Amino acid sequence: MKQAHDPATTPCGVFSVHTPQPLADFVDGAASLNPSVSTTAAPVPAPPPPFSSLQATAILLLGYAILITGNGLLGTLISLRLIQQQAPSIVVGFVQSSYYIGFMLGALYGGSLIGRVGHHRAFVTFAAASACCALGYAVWNAAAVWATLRFITGFCLVGIFTVVESWLHQVASNAQRGRVFSAYLITNYLGVGTGQFLIGLADPASFELFSVVAALFSASLIPVALAGTAPGPAVAHSAHDTHAGASGSSRLARGLSGLQTIYRWAPLGVAACLAAGLLNSAFYTMQPVFMRRFGYSVPDVSHFMGFALLAALVPQWPVARLADLFDRRKVLLCLAAIAGSLSVVLFMLRDGALIEALGYVYVAVAFSMYGVVTSYVNDCIPADERIAVSAGLLLIFSLGASGGPTLASAMMAFAGPAGLYLFTALVMGVLAVLTLRSLRMKAPAPRVADAR
Numbered sequence: 001m002k003q004a005h006d007p008a009t010t011p012c013g014v015f016s017v018h019t020p021q022p023l024a025d026f027v028d029g030a031a032s033l034n035p036s037v038s039t040t041a042a043p044v045p046a047p048p049p050p051f052s053s054l055q056a057t058a059i060l061l062l063g064y065a066i067l068i069t070g071n072g073l074l075g076t077l078i079s080l081r082l083i084q085q086q087a088p089s090i091v092v093g094f095v096q097s098s099y100y101i102g103f104m105l106g107a108l109y110g111g112s113l114i115g116r117v118g119h120h121r122a123f124v125t126f127a128a129a130s131a132c133c134a135l136g137y138a139v140w141n142a143a144a145v146w147a148t149l150r151f152i153t154g155f156c157l158v159g160i161f162t163v164v165e166s167w168l169h170q171v172a173s174n175a176q177r178g179r180v181f182s183a184y185l186i187t188n189y190l191g192v193g194t195g196q197f198l199i200g201l202a203d204p205a206s207f208e209l210f211s212v213v214a215a216l217f218s219a220s221l222i223p224v225a226l227a228g229t230a231p232g233p234a235v236a237h238s239a240h241d242t243h244a245g246a247s248g249s250s251r252l253a254r255g256l257s258g259l260q261t262i263y264r265w266a267p268l269g270v271a272a273c274l275a276a277g278l279l280n281s282a283f284y285t286m287q288p289v290f291m292r293r294f295g296y297s298v299p300d301v302s303h304f305m306g307f308a309l310l311a312a313l314v315p316q317w318p319v320a321r322l323a324d325l326f327d328r329r330k331v332l333l334c335l336a337a338i339a340g341s342l343s344v345v346l347f348m349l350r351d352g353a354l355i356e357a358l359g360y361v362y363v364a365v366a367f368s369m370y371g372v373v374t375s376y377v378n379d380c381i382p383a384d385e386r387i388a389v390s391a392g393l394l395l396i397f398s399l400g401a402s403g404g405p406t407l408a409s410a411m412m413a414f415a416g417p418a419g420l421y422l423f424t425a426l427v428m429g430v431l432a433v434l435t436l437r438s439l440r441m442k443a444p445a446p447r448v449a450d451a452r
Contacts, residue, residue: 060123061184063224064164065191067127070216071157072195073209074134075099076305078146079288080204080298081137089289091143093409096285097402098147100277102154104398107162107391119163123224126156126163131217138207158394165374166390181371182320189312189367196306200299258392261385262377268438269377272332273393275431276370277400279339279424282408283363286420289409293417294352304356311360312367319368320375328376332369333435339366340428346421366424370397 075096082092114122133149133156140146168184195216202208262269287308291301323331342362349355374393381389411419 059223059226060119060164060167061187063123063127063220063222064160065187066216066223067130067160067220068188068191069195069198070134070213070220071130071153072192072309073198073216074137074153074195074213075284076196076199076288076302077204077209077213078137078150079285080199080292080301082143082146083289083292084205085141087143089286089293089409089412090406092289093286093405095143095147095150096281096405099150099154099157100281100398100402100404102151102156103158104154104395104402106155106158107395107398113159114163114166119167120224123160123163124221126159127217127220127224130156131214134210134214134217138210154398158398161394162391165394166386181375182316185367185371186313186316189309189316193306193309193312196302196309199302204298258385258388258390259395260392261381261389262392262396265382266377266380268329268332268435269373269380269393270396271434272369272373272431273377273396274400275336275427276373277397277402278404278407278427279366280370280397281401281404282420282423283366285405286408286412287359290412290417290420293412294355296352304359308360308363309367311364315364315368316371320371323372323375327439328372328379329435329439332372332376333432333439335365335369335372336428336432336435339369340425340432343421343425343428347415347418347425349418362424366428 078095079092082095113125117125130153133153136149137146164184165181168181198212199209201212259270262273287305288301291304292298296304319331319335339362342358342365346355346358346362349358377389377393378386408420408423411423413419415422
């Protein structure tokens with residue numbers, strides 16, 4: 001197949017260059033000489049993905065576990081460092097609340113990045129920015145600067161949570177959703193709990209622990225980067241999601257789509273997720289203050305926080321199993337009642353041994369709620385709304401979490417260090433009432449069938 005030379009199109013004084021015969025001609029010629037070779041050009045198969053969907057999910061969780069270990073260390077480290085600097089409880093609460101304010105805005109505006117660049121690249125971007133912030137704490141000591149760094153870190157971390165949670169909800173069926181999400185929560189608490197024990201590596205007043213945090217944030221990039229892009233349709237965006245990435249990205253970025261969907265299909269999920277945010281952030285940030293005010297040493301605080309968060313692993317699978325078998329609202333009501341009762345006892349106690357023992361049980365119960373809540377909400381919503389709903393759940397959680405440290409510290413200023421558990425008792429009491437009201441007014445929420 002040769003192109004004829006056209007003198008009219010060739011500039012004067014330029015020799016005609018022979019156009020090489022296309023490779024396809026040789027292929028066709030070879031086929032004609034060998035009848036066994038098909039003359040129909042077969043499409044070149046795409047290279048297989050380096051990892052299966054299950055393998056890629058496991059790798060993603062490995063990177064997440066490394067990162068969340070550093071984040072667990074960082075949260076407690078900041079509270080201890082501020083206490084060493086004689087900062088009032090309200091200042092500690094303000095700095096730590098900045099993390100959750102960034103968390104909230106990340107739920108509003110960070111989710112659109114996932115739709116544009118994909119799960120893995122978004123994870124890498126957020127983790128790298130968090131590592132840079134971790135080094136900033138070692139350079140500046142001003143509370144205002146730390147609040148700014150906490151804000152940026154919160155913005156990045158909620159992006160990572162959105163990546164992981166939306167991924168898991170897409171690969172899980174409704175019948176297994178509670179157990180799949182419990183595996184994620186087990187990874188979360190195992191990482192956060194392990195991070196607490198790293199506090200003993202160096203003095204919180206020095207820069208070494210902040211360097212450890214930055215190293216862990218950076219190390220989390222290694223498995224995620226090696227995994228490549230998300231494999232298969234299980235984690236690929238649907239046509240609806242692709243459209244949302246264009247015209248609907250503003251709704252996802254603002255968090256309004258997911259928030260409205262949750263309120264429409266599962267209104268109890270709004271209150272329950274808000275309560276989970278209040279409780280989690282109050283414990284993470286103010287429990288070290290509570291213990292230091294009662295005279296516990298830094299190693300004692302480190303050990304308690306580590307063992308308490310590891311204790312949160314114990315009920316995750318049993319609670320998830322119960323939530324898969326029964327109406328999730330009944331399970332939520334039981335958790336709220338138990339956690340509220342424990343909070344009242346902890347508020348009244350002054351015995352150190354009992355405080356620690358009941359503290360372990362309280363954390364195990366209270367930290368089981370978020371998995372039940374998110375499973376309940378995802379049962380009720382249409383399947384094609386799950387990415388937006390994941391962002392919406394994190395938005396609601398961050399709204400509660402942004403107020404948790406400040407409200408808990410204000411209660412502690414009013415009622416003493418034990419005011420932390422007066423605050424959690426009030427939150428649990430309100431949630432129990434709302435859950436009981438939902439059970440009395442409505443039938444069990446229908447579990448929307450999977451669209452697969």
